[in-house]
Amino acid sequence: MRIDVLTLFPEMCESVFGTSILGKAREKGIVALNAVNFRDFSGNKHNSVDDTPYGGGGGMVLKPDPIFAAVEHVLEMSSSPVKPRIILMCPQGKTYNQKIAEELAQESHLIFICGHYEGYDERIREHLVTDELSMGDYVLTGGELPALTVIDSLVRLQPGALGNETSAITDSFSTGLLEYPHYTRPAEFRGWKVPDILLSGHHANIEVWRREQALQRTLERRPDLLETAELTKKDLKALEILKKNSPA
Known part of the structure; x- marks a missing residue:
């Protein structure tokens, strides 16, 4: 380029x-x-x-x-x-x-x-x-x-530009949603703990949690993005639950 x-x-x-x-x-x-x-x-x-x-x-x-x-x-x-x-x-x-x-x-x-x-x-x-x-x-x-x-x-979208090729794919807006939250070591800092799911080693469950977090963050901060995001039936069901549980 x-x-x-x-x-x-x-x-x-x-x-x-x-x-x-x-x-x-x-x-x-x-x-x-x-x-x-x-x-x-x-x-x-x-x-x-x-x-x-x-x-x-x-x-x-x-x-x-x-x-x-x-x-x-x-x-x-x-x-x-x-x-x-x-x-x-x-x-x-x-x-x-x-x-x-x-x-x-x-x-x-x-x-x-x-x-x-x-x-x-x-x-x-x-x-x-x-x-x-x-x-x-x-x-x-x-x-x-x-x-x-x-x-x-x-x-940063050019092949080889980033050290981790998945970084650009999972960035906020790349999937149509805001990105899920990230954590790193230490597992506990000043009494604030990393969510247990991220320490479980169960990658399938982690991916489900991350998707739900991305949906929740987008719903709270940029609900307008949900109108054009590509959402699965599972996403829509998760959104219904999030909306019901969200404070009025």
Whole structure:
């Protein structure tokens, strides 16, 4: 997988690309991560990439020419026959979730555009990008942090990126539910004990307990997820019991 990030702050991206799971995946050759400063494609002596909006108004708007030129440069450098998904990080985009992560993780090449200032020239949206993504209903200074968040969620889904290949499968949202609680040594800490079932060694019963815990946690914290989660008849029966026993 190749991921290119168009940004005015490549050093911000590179500091993340070299650490933790991203850094290890990069070293292993699982993913190629590149930060491209689109100011290098400004095409003017002042290296400006923004201008005042037509029609008046406050703030500055990112110009289309440096963005288009930077994307074209990336495409030329990659020389891949596969057309990449070009993603604009934007508050007006589709709210990002695990389902989108699993879809994008199948792509071989992604380009992220991280803006600043008041916004983007509309021609970037209309004639360049394939996707617009938002991290939620709030505003940040730029698109770098959202893009890095998305990239982290994608890389960890790549085969070989995680030490334990089942980790990504059992994460919250991957199954449509929140994840069950985890415990480790010591078995008792300050009087708080690990549930006996986890110490029993009976793996079938442990799996049943974990599924029930995931259902209960989702019911309590994110009941909206239950509307779209893939639930078995056993899950539905367990939910009925949980609802009856839950405090009013």
